């Protein structure tokens with residue numbers, strides 16, 4: 071099977087995530103998209119809801135889509151889960167399947183700050199998504215692009231990364247939604263309706279999330 075690995079804090083999950091996962095699924099012919107909510111870091115900021123809440127909201131949001139799966143792989147880990155280690159474990163679990171690491175252009179450009187970025191870039195093929203507020207042209211600033219690329223023509227293209235892996239650039243319907251904005255709205259008692267699934271909205275109110 072062709073599997074998309076879609077990691078995030080999902081604090082909370084919103085329609086930007088869900089639509090991106092759905093578009094990438096049918097545009098790249100993935101059989102499944104596996105959502106991987108991050109675990110609790112050792113020093114958790116008050117901004118970050120407990121991993122159990124973020125996992126529960128991700129489950130609620132994806133329940134009705136048979137092509138979406140939520141993994142608790144990073145939640146079950148004691149200590150900080152690093153993407154390189156998560157991927158190693160996923161390669162074991164899904165041995166025989168073809169895995170793609172799905173992430174927005176903002177997250178891709180942040181990879182140099184992740185653990186063992188050079189190793190990560192050589193481990194798996196990537197699917198890089200457009201995202202409102204972030205310029206795809208900034209991809210040339212990534213230290214992981216191999217050779218010269220024409221930034222005006224990369225949407226829909228496959229580029230080569232240092233180490234030989236590929237990255238497919240996918241144009242996603244622009245939904246200018248971020249979890250940060252949703253947390254701010256909730257904190258200020260403003261409506262968060264229609265930017266995330268209703269079940270997630272209810273969960274946030276029931277558990278009094280994002281209030282402090």
Ligand code: ATP
Nearest residue numbers: 078079080086090173174177201245247248249250
């Ligand atoms: P925060 O505002 O808390 O930083 P976020 O909305 O960016 O959160 P994350 O959970 O950090 O959400 O994102 C997980 C992945 O989803 C990242 O790869 C990110 O680029 C992508 N993503 C998030 N929102 C969108 C969106 N509106 N459109 C496309 N991709 C998105």
